Amino acid sequence: MAKTVFYSFHYKRDVHRVQLVKNINALEGQPVLSSQAWEQVERGGSKAIQQWIDEQMKYKRAVVVLIGRETASRPWVKYEVQKAWQDKKPLLGVRIHGLSSMGSVDSIGGNPFTSAGLAGVPIFDPTKVDWQNRIDSQATYRALLGHIEAWSSKGATRP
Template identity: 75%
Template sequence: MAKTVFYSFHYTHDVHRVQLVKNINALEGQPILNSQDWEKVSRGGTAAIQKWIDEQMAYKKAVLVLIGKETATRPWVKYEIQKAWADKRPLLGIRIHGLSSMGTVDSVGGNPFTNAGITGVPIFDPTTLDRQGKIDSQGTYNNLSDKIETWSSQGVIRS
């Protein structure tokens, strides 16, 4: 199983959801920068951001793309996916739109792998619905908690 992973995600929109994923404590991921630390890295420009990503991804066993509503359109997510693919690092996606962020859930987002020009990468969806057909964020969290460790070992590698 991929116990150490690099989490790829859209920071601004999904950082609270990603913190929930990290709090499951099933996997070890890179540090999630607070907004001030991210600003410090990004002030260094494209080269500094790429260097930070490359260093954080270097010793991870897999790259987990945490897919929220806007993840597929983010240029740094695309970079991370393409880097993982080029490095032959196991790659997979998990939908996180059903986790609560500041008390709300989100709508499903597009496929970031297609946007990065890659096909065949599995995307897992722990989203659970209540009796009225609405997203149950607690049920989604519990479902993710039960399955994330198993899913982390099911990434695909470029052949």
């Protein structure tokens, strides 16, 4: 079972949702940097970002892509997916658009694995809706809480 994971996500749009995932404490992931700390890494340019990602991913047992509305189009998410595949780390996705960020949920995002040319990588979706077919963020959180640890052991690995 993958207990230590690298979380791949779109920082600016989804950091609050990612904090909810981390607060479940079912998995140990890399630290989610404050916006100031992330900006400091970014100021170092592409090489610094790549080095930070490589170092954080190095000893993780799996890579979990936390998929929000814009995740699939993010260049660093694409890099992280390709690196995980190249390094033969188990890779999976978990949809987080149904979690609340500052009181609102988001719409579903694209598949970051097909945009990276990978097929067969599982994506798990804890999103729950209420009787009016609106996303219920609290029920979604409870579903994620009950499943994320088991899902983390079901990633696809490059042969």
